[in-house]
Structure formats: C-alpha cells, structure tokens
Amino acid sequence: MLNRVDQPPALSISGLSVAYGDKPALSAVNAVFHQGRMSAVIGPNGAGKSTLLKAAMGMVPLITGKVEFFGLPLAAARNRVAYVPQRASVDWDFPASVIDVVMMGLYGELGPFRFAGKKHRDKARECLREVDLEPLADRQIGQLSGGQQQRVFIARALAQKADLLILDEPLAGVDAATERTIVTLLKKLAREGAAIITVHHDLSTVRDYYDDVLIMNVRTVANGTVADTFTEQKLADAYGGRLVGAGLPAPVPGAKVEA
Amino acid sequence: MDVEAFLSALTFQAGYNTTIVTIGAILLGWAGGMVGTFLLLRRRSLVSDALSHATLPGVGIAFLVMASLGGTGRFLPGLLLGAALSALAGLATVEWITRRTRLQADAAIGAVLSVFFGFGIVLLTVIQSVQIGQQAGIGSFLLGSTSGMLRSEAITLAVLAGGTALAVFFLRRTLTLVAFDETFARARGISIRRSDLLLMLLVLAVTVTGLRIVGLVLIIALVIIPPVAARFWTERVDHMLLISAGIGAVSGYLGTALSASIDDLPTGPIIVLVATGLFAVSLLFAPVRGVFSGLYRARAFSWKVHRRQGLLALNRGEAIYDKKTIFVLLAEGFMRRDGSITPPGVVAAKLAAEEEALWSLYLRENPDSLHRAHGMLLDPIEERLGAGEINALRLRHYAATRQTVEAMA
Amino acid sequence: MAVYLGLTIVPILIGLLAAVAAALLGNFLVLKRQSLMGDAVSHVVLPGIIVAFVTTGSMDAGPMLVGAAIAALVAAVLIEIIRVLGKVEPGAAMGVVFTALFAFGIVLLEQTDTGAIHFDVEHALYGNLESLVWLAGLEWSALTDPAALAELPPQLPRVAAALVVVIAFFCVAWRPLVIATFDPVFAAASGVPVRLVDGALIALVAIVAVTAFEAVGAIITIAMLICPPAAARLMTDNLVRQLLLSVVFAAIAASFGYLAAGAGVALFVSGVAVSAAGMIATVSGLILALAALFGPRRLGARA
Numbered sequence: 001m002l003n004r005v006d007q008p009p010a011l012s013i014s015g016l017s018v019a020y021g022d023k024p025a026l027s028a029v030n031a032v033f034h035q036g037r038m039s040a041v042i043g044p045n046g047a048g049k050s051t052l053l054k055a056a057m058g059m060v061p062l063i064t065g066k067v068e069f070f071g072l073p074l075a076a077a078r079n080r081v082a083y084v085p086q087r088a089s090v091d092w093d094f095p096a097s098v099i100d101v102v103m104m105g106l107y108g109e110l111g112p113f114r115f116a117g118k119k120h121r122d123k124a125r126e127c128l129r130e131v132d133l134e135p136l137a138d139r140q141i142g143q144l145s146g147g148q149q150q151r152v153f154i155a156r157a158l159a160q161k162a163d164l165l166i167l168d169e170p171l172a173g174v175d176a177a178t179e180r181t182i183v184t185l186l187k188k189l190a191r192e193g194a195a196i197i198t199v200h201h202d203l204s205t206v207r208d209y210y211d212d213v214l215i216m217n218v219r220t221v222a223n224g225t226v227a228d229t230f231t232e233q234k235l236a237d238a239y240g241g242r243l244v245g246a247g248l249p250a251p252v253p254g255a256k257v258e259a
Numbered sequence: 260m261d262v263e264a265f266l267s268a269l270t271f272q273a274g275y276n277t278t279i280v281t282i283g284a285i286l287l288g289w290a291g292g293m294v295g296t297f298l299l300l301r302r303r304s305l306v307s308d309a310l311s312h313a314t315l316p317g318v319g320i321a322f323l324v325m326a327s328l329g330g331t332g333r334f335l336p337g338l339l340l341g342a343a344l345s346a347l348a349g350l351a352t353v354e355w356i357t358r359r360t361r362l363q364a365d366a367a368i369g370a371v372l373s374v375f376f377g378f379g380i381v382l383l384t385v386i387q388s389v390q391i392g393q394q395a396g397i398g399s400f401l402l403g404s405t406s407g408m409l410r411s412e413a414i415t416l417a418v419l420a421g422g423t424a425l426a427v428f429f430l431r432r433t434l435t436l437v438a439f440d441e442t443f444a445r446a447r448g449i450s451i452r453r454s455d456l457l458l459m460l461l462v463l464a465v466t467v468t469g470l471r472i473v474g475l476v477l478i479i480a481l482v483i484i485p486p487v488a489a490r491f492w493t494e495r496v497d498h499m500l501l502i503s504a505g506i507g508a509v510s511g512y513l514g515t516a517l518s519a520s521i522d523d524l525p526t527g528p529i530i531v532l533v534a535t536g537l538f539a540v541s542l543l544f545a546p547v548r549g550v551f552s553g554l555y556r557a558r559a560f561s562w563k564v565h566r567r568q569g570l571l572a573l574n575r576g577e578a579i580y581d582k583k584t585i586f587v588l589l590a591e592g593f594m595r596r597d598g599s600i601t602p603p604g605v606v607a608a609k610l611a612a613e614e615e616a617l618w619s620l621y622l623r624e625n626p627d628s629l630h631r632a633h634g635m636l637l638d639p640i641e642e643r644l645g646a647g648e649i650n651a652l653r654l655r656h657y658a659a660t661r662q663t664v665e666a667m668a
Numbered sequence: 669m670a671v672y673l674g675l676t677i678v679p680i681l682i683g684l685l686a687a688v689a690a691a692l693l694g695n696f697l698v699l700k701r702q703s704l705m706g707d708a709v710s711h712v713v714l715p716g717i718i719v720a721f722v723t724t725g726s727m728d729a730g731p732m733l734v735g736a737a738i739a740a741l742v743a744a745v746l747i748e749i750i751r752v753l754g755k756v757e758p759g760a761a762m763g764v765v766f767t768a769l770f771a772f773g774i775v776l777l778e779q780t781d782t783g784a785i786h787f788d789v790e791h792a793l794y795g796n797l798e799s800l801v802w803l804a805g806l807e808w809s810a811l812t813d814p815a816a817l818a819e820l821p822p823q824l825p826r827v828a829a830a831l832v833v834v835i836a837f838f839c840v841a842w843r844p845l846v847i848a849t850f851d852p853v854f855a856a857a858s859g860v861p862v863r864l865v866d867g868a869l870i871a872l873v874a875i876v877a878v879t880a881f882e883a884v885g886a887i888i889t890i891a892m893l894i895c896p897p898a899a900a901r902l903m904t905d906n907l908v909r910q911l912l913l914s915v916v917f918a919a920i921a922a923s924f925g926y927l928a929a930g931a932g933v934a935l936f937v938s939g940v941a942v943s944a945a946g947m948i949a950t951v952s953g954l955i956l957a958l959a960a961l962f963g964p965r966r967l968g969a970r971a
Contacts, residue, residue: 019557019564021560022559024636064561064568064584066580078858090853093361094849095901095905095910107860108859112841113840142905237622240626299757302757305760360902369894370953373887373891373952377887377950380943477767483760523778524775524778528770529771531767531771
C-alpha cells in the first residue's frame with residue numbers, strides 16, 4: 001500500500017468484538033487508519049459504524065480486541081485525538097454561546113481547573129474563522145442552522161489541535177455549502193498530516209472525498225484505499241441486495257473537490 | 260404479625276369493610292397495572308407523579324367549600340371531585356409549560372408537583388388552624404389509610420375502582436394501537452391527542468380512587484411499578500398488559516390483607532412494598548429480560564467470541580495476549596499453559612477456520628441475514644444451515660479458493 | 669425591632685440558604701433534563717435518615733447526612749441498573765426506585781420505636797421552618813454574645829455549610845461540569861470523568877436535600893431544585909446569568925414565602941397559621957408562572 005512504515009497508523013483496531021447482551025454489534029473487526037489520509041467508514045444501517053468509533057474511544061465495553069492510537073493505548077494518546085459526536089446527540093437549546101462551545105475543545109490543554117484567558121479565547125476565535133463562523137462567535141447556539149451547528153462542532157475539534165479527528169456523520173443533514181466547507185477543511189488538515197476518520201453515508205461522494213475506506217457490516221468487509229477497495233463487489237458484500245440495480249456512480253477523476 | 264387476621268383478610272372474612280376495601284384494592288391494582296402499561300409505552304410514567312401531587316389543593320378547597328356550606332367537609336365523593344379537578348388543572352399546566360415554553364417535560368412535571376403540593380399544604384394548615392368541620396381523615400390522603408373508613412366510603416372506592424378497571428378493559432384496543440404504533444394508529448383515523456387524553460383521564464381515575472387507600476405520595480407506584488416489572492417477562496404488549504394487571508391486583512390484595520393484620524402498618528406503603536417485591540423478582544429472575552438470564556446470555560456469548568477468536572489465532576499460529584481468551588482456551592483444553600496448542604486444539608482450530616471461511620462466504624452472499632440471526636456465526640454451522648446449503652457453500656468456497664491460488668501462482 | 673432578629677430573620681435565613689443551595693444545583697438537573705432526579709433524591713432521603721437512625725441509634729447530623737447521601741447514591745445506581753439492564757425509560761426507572769424506597773422508609777418509621785425520633789411523615793414532607801427560632805437572639809447584642817450564638821438553631825450552620833460546599837464544588841469542577849452537562853459523549857471522549865461529575869452532583873443534591881429536609885422538609889427542596897432554575901432558564905441564554913437569576917428567585921421565594929405565611933395571611937383571618945414551606949413553594953411557582961408568561965427567552969430555540 002503506502003510507504004508509511006516510518007510512522008505508526010493513527011488508529012489501528014484488531015479483533016474488536018462488541019455486543020449488546022448477546023446481540024453482536026461488532027464481530028472481530030480489523031481496521032487501520034493512516035496519518036495524512038481521509039478515511040470513510042461506510043456500511044448499511046446497523047452495521048456498527050458509530051459503535052466502532054465509540055468502542056475505539058473507550059466509551060463502549062469490549063468483549064475482546066485491541067485498539068491503538070499512534071501505536072499507543074488510548075490513555076497515552078487522548079490529547080492527540082478529537083472526537084466529534086453526532087450533532088443530534090446534544091441539546092442545542094443549552095445556554096451557551098458559539099465561542100463557549102469551541103472553548104470546550106481546550107479541555108485537554110487547560111485541564112479541569114485552569115482559567116481560560118484571552119489567549120485561549122483568541123485561539124477559539126481562530127478556529128471559528130477556519131469554519132467561517134467568527135462573526136457568530138457570541139450567538140446563542142440554538143439560533144444556528146444545522147449546518148452552522150455542525151461547523152461549531154468541527155471548530156471545537158480544531159481547538160483540540162489533534163492529529164486524529166474522528167467524526168460521526170459530520171455531513172448528515174447539512175446544506176451543500178456547509179458540506180463543501182467541511183470537506184475542504186478536512187482535506188486541508190489531512191494534507192497537513194492529520195488523520196481524518198468519518199462515518200459516511202452518501203456512497204456517491206466517497207470517491208471524491210476520501211483516500212481510504214473501511215467497508216463494514218458488523219464484520220470488516222474490506223479496508224484499504226478507495227481505488228482498490230471501493231468496488232461494486234465489496235459494496236454488494238456489505239449492503240447485499242439493497243444496492244443491486246442501484247449501481248454506483250462511475251469514478252469521475254476530474255470532479256474532485258479541491259481544497 | 261397476626262397470622263389469623265392475615266388469613267381471614269386473605270379469605271375475605273375479616274369483616275364487611277375490610278372485604279370491600281380489599282376488593283377495591285384488587286380492582287385498583289388491576290386498573291393501575293393496565294393503565295400504567297399504556298403510560299409506560301407512551302413514555303409518560305412520571306406525568307402521574309404530577310397528577311397525584313396536584314390533587315392536594317383540590318382536596319383542601321373541596322373541604323373548605325363543603326365545610327363553609329355547613330357540611331362536615333369530609334364527604335368523600337366531594338373531596339375526590341375536588342382532587343380530580345385540581346389534578347386536571349395540574350395536568351393542563353404541565354401540558355401548557357411543555358408546549359408553550361422551552362422547558363422540557365421533566366421540569367414541568369417537577370414544578371407542577373412541588374408547587375401544587377406546596378399550595379395544598381398551605382390549605383391543609385389553614386384547615387387545621389381554623390378548626391372547622393371534621394378534619395380527621397384529611398391527613399390520610401397523604402399516605403392512605405383504610406382503618407376507620409366508613410362503609411359508604413369503602414363502597415364508593417370499590418365502585419370507582421371497578422368502573423376504572425372496566426373502562427380500561429373497553430378502551431384497551433385503541434390504547435394498545437396508539438402505544439404500539441402511533442403512525443399506524445393515525446393512519447387508521449385514531450386521534451392520538453384524544454387517545455392520550457383518555458389515557459390521562461384513566462390515570463386520573465386510578466389516582467383519585469387510590470388517594471384514600473394508598474395516599475398521594477405513593478399512588479403513582481401502582482401505575483409505574485407493575486408495568487416495569489411486567490416488561491421483564493415478555494416482549495408482547497398483550498401479555499404485558501395481563502402480567503402488569505396481575506402484579507397490580509396481587510399487590511393490592513396481599514398489601515391490604517397484610518396491613519389489616521399488623522398494627523401500625525399504613526396500607527399504601529405495604530401495597531407498594533409487595534409490588535416492589537414482585538418487581539425485584541422480575542428484575543432478577545425473569546427469563547426474557549431479567550438480569551441473571553441477561554448476564555448469563557452475555558457471558559455465554561462472550562465465551563463463544565473468545566473461543567472462536569482464540570482458535571482462529573491458534574490456527575494462524577499467532578500469539579494470544581487477551582487474558583480472557585487464554586482462560587477460555589485453557590478451560591476448553593485447546594491450549595497448554597506454555598501457550599502451545601494441544602491435539603484437540605489443533606483439530607478444533609482447523610474446524611473453526613473452515614467454519615469461519617464458510618460463514619464469511621455465507622455472509623458475503625447474505626449480508627442482510629446478519630442482524631436477523633445474531634450470534635449464529637459463532638455456532639456450529641451444521642446447527643444453523645441445512646446440509647444442502649452447507650454443501651453448496653463448501654463447493655463455492657473451494658472454487659473461490661482455487662481461483663485465488665491460480666491468480667497468485 | 670430586635671425581636672425580628674431571632675423570630676423572623678433566623679428562620680428566613682435558614683430557608684433562604686437552603687433554597688439558594690438547592691437552586692444552584694437545580695440548574696444542572698434542569699439542563700440535563702433530570703429535574704425529577706431531585707424529586708427522587710428528596711424522597712429517598714427519608715429512608716436514608718431512618719436507616720441511619722436505626723443502625724446508629726443517634727439523631728446526630730453526621731450519621732443522618734451520611735445515610736442520606738448513601739441512600740441517594742444507592743437510588744442513583746438502582747435507577748441506572750433498571751434503566752440499562754431492563755431497558756426501561758429513565759422516568760419509569762426513577763418512579764420505581766423512589767416510591768419503593770419511600771414506602772420502605774415509611775414502614776420502617778412506623779415499625780421503629782419513634783419516641784426518640786422527632787419527625788413524622790408530615791414533618792418530613794413539609795418541615796417546620798416556623799419553629800427554628802433563635803430565642804436567645806431577641807436583642808441585637810446577641811450577635812456578639814458567644815453564649816447566645818451557641819443557642820442558634822443548629823440547622824443554620826448546617827444549611828450554610830451545605831451552601832458553601834455547593835459553591836466550592838462549582839468553583840472547583842465548573843469546566844468538567846459544564847462540558848459533561850452539554851455534551852456527555854464529547855466529554856467522555858475528551859477524558860472528562862463524566863461518571864464522577866454526575867455522581868458528585870447527585871451526592872450534593874442529597875446533602876442539600878438532607879440539610880434542607882431537616883429544616884424545611886422535602887417539598888421545598890423539590891420546589892427549589894426545579895422552580896427557580898426553570899424560571900431563570902426562561903429569562904436568559906447565558907449560563908452564569910441563569911445561575912445568578914435562579915439564586916435571586918430562590919431568595920425571593922424563601923423570604924416572601926415565609927413572610928406571606930406569617931404575616932400576610934393573618935391579614936385575612938387572624939389566628940391562622942400557615943405552613944411556611946408550602947407558602948415558599950407556592951411563591952416559587954408564581955415566579956415560574958410569571959417567567960413562563962413574560963420571560964424574554966421563554967420560547968428558546970423554538971422562537
């Protein structure tokens with residue numbers, strides 16, 4: 001594959017099994033995600049995509065399996081990892097302004113007790129500028145559109161200055177402009193060396209947005225570069241009859257979104 | 260405890276009043292269990308908490324009105340009517356707050372229950388200090404009491420409980436439909452709002468009837484505990500209704516009998532404790548969703564996962580680090596303490612690898628089956644698939660493997 | 669004038685400190701949509717206290733506090749077990765646990781020799797704030813007289829200490845608390861000890877509930893945990909402002925409620941004694957009603 005023997009993968013998962021009671025959610029999943037790459041996690045509904053990422057972050061108990069971030073256990077690498085939950089998982093009517101939420105990303109840096117000074121506020125503003133939201137810094141978060149809320153979450157992840165961004169469906173229910181902004185930004189981060197892992201739903205954009213892909217359905221179906229892995233056959237293995245006849249868009253090399 | 264009194268209460272021979280109250284408590288428990296099931300399925304269990312606490316000002320106002328009109332103030336149907344009206348006001352307030360403000364149901368319920376109750380307490384203290392009417396019995400609305408109940412009161416309550424149980428019985432189809440599938444019910448032309456309102460009126464009926472017997476602090480237990488307990492025994496709504504109603508009825512029956520036979524035992528808490536006992540048994544021991552059966556299934560499943568993963572690793576000649584996996588392989592006799600594989604381990608590992616290959620192929624061909632038949636991938640393949648299916652899989656597996664070999668060569 | 673010091677100001681102060689402590693914590697319960705956790709905890713304080721009394725045989729504040737805090741944590745764990753293992757919605761799980769424990773507490777209370785216990789169930793529900801007077805403090809000079817100060821109702825220093833503990837908790841754990849309240853998933857991923865923060869919040873609610881319970885009864889605790897924060901929630905979108913407003917509302921409810929109970933009603937019917945606790949809850953309800961009708965942010969994001 002790629003010549004990345006010099007640096008450990010950003011996230012490597014081996015033999016990961018998770019169950020809710022006696023219902024398997026993940027069965028011996030193997031996956032590797034590299035630094036400097038945009039990776040998509042795809043699979044049908046209920047395939048365990050979000051569970052995989054939560055399990056990797058230690059939020060779901062494992063039956064068995066090993067997870068390493070940059071060759072280290074989670075505890076040693078936590079500050080290098082930023083996790084972006086699904087937008088719908090929080091109450092957006094919460095009494096907080098946009099900048100308050102972005103400042104939460106500085107928890108790793110500030111710890112529980114240290115005061116946040118002007119320096120930190122400036123940092124948060126800078127992250128907001130990256131997602132084109134600086135003018136809304138003092139707006140109450142409930143007044144934002146869905147796309148803007150998603151960008152606030154991304155800005156909070158940026159504030160973490162992480163080498164690995166794990167995003168759970170960042171493009172779900174956002175407008176086209178936001179999707180463009182987010183993808184452009186993530187691609188830029190990947191170019192600068194960060195690893196991006198995204199749960200993704202829209203199969204028609206996988207080729208345009210991502211370098212690598214993990215196709216899964218409770219088990220790993222395939223994991224590798226988009227060129228090698230994102231094939232009709234592998235998708236049919238994961239999605240079954242649901243994709244038959246729907247067909248996949250042909251790869252159009254010229255149509256990539258450029259950062 | 261007086262065993263004789265307990266037995267005579269159980270067999271309805273402890274006097275006319277006790278018998279009527281016991282029958283009333285059984286009917287009340289039955290109705291509460293059924294109504295509570297719908298409430299739980301509609302995810303509104305705690306609305307009953309607001310409802311019951313909101314009865315208190317009504318009781319106080321009704322007492323004051325009746326006393327000032329020259330009555331005793333203690334006339335039970337009047338007090339219950341007051342209770343029902345103020346509970347309705349409380350319910351409307353909860354609705355209004357959740358619809359018209361940003362506050363969520365939890366805050367609305369909490370605010371209504373504490374403020375209405377607080378105001379009710381204010382009225383009670385007024386009644387106590389102005390010395391009007393016969394106040395005895397007002398306090399018993401807090402915790403319920405069946406001692407010293409008048410015969411007419413006992414009959415009123417039994418009739419109310421019976422009426423409520425009957426009403427739930429007739430309305431059960433509509434309520435089930437709404438609780439089970441809101442969209443479908445709406446498509447059938449059922450008004451969700453009206454159905455929910457009916458449900459609330461039934462909860463109100465149970466609450467008001469139960470005030471005097473169980474008391475307003477604990478009456479909600481009769482609509483919350485039985486359905487939650489029933490949930491552990493079944494996945495089906497109709498069964499849940501019956502089990503829940505049964506648990507409620509048994510709690511009412513045993514609870515009233517117990518409190519009739521032990522001095523100083525208020526009826527309400529005893530009924531609730533009997534229900535709690537049945538709940539605890541359900542939580543721990545119910546085979547369908549109980550804690551122990553769940554733990555057992557989760558452990559058995561985890562064992563199978565470790566067994567399979569361990570055998571696959573042995574077959575690939577990989578070292579095993581997972582402590583639990585090592586434990587399982589040692590216990591099954593597939594591995595020695597030094598990490599070397601035993602003869603049965605060699606065979607089991609080969610078998611596991613072959614089964615895994617066949618299952619993988621099966622899954623690739625039937626990705627949809629994964630969620631329908633959870634866990635079957637860890638079972639022996641011949642227990643899950645027919646001989647013909649296995650043979651066909653095996654043939655395709657051979658062909659695919661041969662192709663791979665040729666491609667590699 | 670000085671008579672008011674001991675007969676009015678001291679009870680008001682006790683009610684006010686308890687109300688403010690509860691209101692501060694309540695902000696986070698309301699934001700977590702767990703207001704009814706306050707309801708549940710306030711109810712399980714009763715069995716906690718009674719078990720503490722039965723096992724230690726003493727009515728000291730120490731064992732009572734410990735018993736109540738343990739009961740609250742046991743209740744929280746039970747609720748979690750029922751919710752997770754039984755896959756029951758949190759509201760129903762709460763309802764099961766607190767009614768069961770409350771019923772247990774009452775039966776225990778009735779079956780124990782209650783001669784030594786100064787409270788009964790009515791007292792537990794709505795306390796007796798009016799009796800917490802400072803009879804040694806009928807002169808202003810009492811404020812500097814150590815002997816008179818020693819006669820202060822012991823509930824006063826206790827609720828004050830509870831308030832100090834709550835404020836200290838907010839100072840120390842503010843950032844983790846806010847992050848865990850807004851976005852528990854992100855918080856867990858970022859290494860915030862979410863469970864610890866949640867547990868501490870519940871334990872504090874229990875501590876405030878038990879100190880308040882002893883002075884003013886369970887019903888005020890529930891009203892103060894929920895009404896002032898809920899009203900403040902309808903006034904502003906700024907968390908700190910919301911907290912401060914809830915404190916103001918709690919203070920208004922406590923003082924006006926007490927005065928209304930004592931003096932106001934006497935205007936209509938002389939000789940009528942009215943429960944101060946009930947009146948305080950009623951005033952807090954009126955404040956919430958005003959906020960719900962006119963609060964500038966009553967509609968929130970729905971606007």
